[in-house]
Amino acid sequence: MRSRLKWSVFLTATILTVAACSRGADTPPSAGQGPPATTSCASTGELTMWERSGGNKQMVDMLVEAWNTKNPTCKINLTYIPHTEMVGKIAQGIASGDVPDLMGMDLIYAPQFEKAGQLVDLTDRISSWPELQTASKGHMTVATFENRLYGVPLYADVSALFYNKDLFTRAGLDPNKPPTSLTELRTYADKITALGGGIKGYYLPGNCAGCNIFTVGPLMWASGAKIESAAPGDEPLTGDGVKQVLQFTRDMVKSGNVHEGDRTENGETFHLQFGSGKVGMMGTGNFNITLARQQNPKMNFGIGLLPGVGPNSSASFIGGDLVVVPKGSTRVDDAVNFMKFLLSDDVQVEVYAKALNLTTRSDMVNNKYFTAEPLVQDVAKALTVGRTPYTLTFFEQINSPQGPWLRMLQRAYYTNDSLDTIIADAKKEMKAISDQS
């Protein structure tokens, strides 16, 4: 896997270089004004779309199905690209001109492609849409580069604190009151761990950079800290919250509040941990609602917000995908109409909400389907406190398995090194990466 990753990174770098050289100094392609957008197809003929595997497949399939039912003469032919290879594949497609008409993209990588001029600038076509006023802020932040707009949300993954109500009750805790600060979280975890029998109060993924920015990052944000360096010269890892959260996680590990096996978690079984019923509280995403139910139908669980050091502080990571149009697409009008379709009231309620997925517009959360499902309502609250990091070097600074973010956390979790030194080392590396971008 490592070897494959290495080659993928190498290929991506080569292709991006080739693309950059062949592009010269031209500006990002703009789609111009175009015809007024509708929620139906502007022309006929099959549309091709790429989406990363391991995104919200069920949701994306439903959206495409809804579009295809409405537009039988211009159905979308959807191809899932292996999740870990998506960035390289897009770069390669753009370099060779072999691109789909539209694509779903992990929102976190969007700024990098926007800066490289590899996505179609849709500002003149979509920026005046009223739907965008309430579209997920995290998504819209990364869909924008230098005040130009390149996409709209496809779906949202937000992180929140899932807690096992059965274990809360057994530990003498109120199952309707999730912790609202890290101090409470620690106290509750101690009580749940004391139940014994292989049950632990909390969960920390020891070898997964992405899982940690998704679930530990918000603990820092909620404590007033900033993590990544947004641009050259920008100071990363600022605020007392960084050290406070690292101290909290170190204490959690040392006090035995997490399983020993968590140390090797690289993301492959992260989604299965909460449903095992052996974890009292865990930061995870809205995707875990359905998964945990399938895995452990009898388990009672609730969802709170990921807290910070101060009482009633909270934050969340807004992840998910954007729909964008790659440079070279010949069906920009149709792609724009698909975006309009995704943001329409009908699709927000009858496709997103009906499937108990988060709506990508905040004004659509009060709907009949969510009213009947309190857990989705709870997780939707995370959208209001959520954010999405904006940096051109997210992979290198944060997501890389060999990057400074994961190394910092691992040293904090599993060594006795001074936290100040750990933070200083990570800060230096992140700055160096950012300065090179």
Add this chain to the structure above:
Amino acid sequence: MTATLELLRTRTVAVRIRVGRTGYLLGAVCVAICTVMLLPLVLSVFASVKPTAEAAASPPTYYPHGLSLDSYQRLWTYQEGLPTYLANSLGTALLTIVLTLLLTVPAAYALARFPIPGKEVIFVVLLLALIVPYQALLTPMFLMFAKMGLTNSLLGLAVLHTAIQLPFSLYILRNSFSAVPRELEEAAIMDGASSWQALRRVFIPSTVPAIVTVALFAFIMSWNEFLGALVVMSRSSKFTLPLILATSRTETSLGGTDWGMLQAGITISIIPCVLVYLLLQRYYVSGLMSGAVK
């Protein structure tokens, strides 16, 4: 006399015991090695027939507590459906075998038997491609394929796989052709055979094990190859089995894996390789030897 007989009997018994002991020991070692080799495969098959909830259990169970073909069903109906991907993989592998043999048999024949000036240098230069990792060639090859319209086609992928396989195949075949007794070739020529006839009637029949080895390696490489297929193919309907396994296994954006489906895919993808290997094992082993030591 009796004493001698007695001594002999004692010695025979001792040897038998020793042989017996050695035999048991060897047997035990073989069983241990087989266990180590087979256990992952057995566990993989077990995991593929677990019900969905059990396949996702953490910590995992060793053997299935219930039987279910859910994982196979999910894979069978994933996107275009497993039969499409099996057909793509099989088609590419067969095309790769055909192209590899079409190119390497005449080339190896020429390099082994014809008085080409500097043929040793040519041979070494052709083998140099073994040193360059094929991944490094993928980007230029892809850009070339894009211009030639060979992307998203099984033929294009087979050409790429053939290019990867050529140096090794040439090495095996050239050595095998060199090992064919010159007298046989001379006899054929005396009987009026042309070079092509000599190749068809003398060289190919006497190097069948090497040719089978080359075909087998080409099949297994093409069947399992991932990165080239990823680069060349961008339509779901053209994906090969390794691609669809990588695609279908990821369940969450954080890299969560659908273990049941992954193991079902692994089990299915192993079957053709095992079958081909078992059927042609005889040729395969002797082919390797003929290429390696002559």
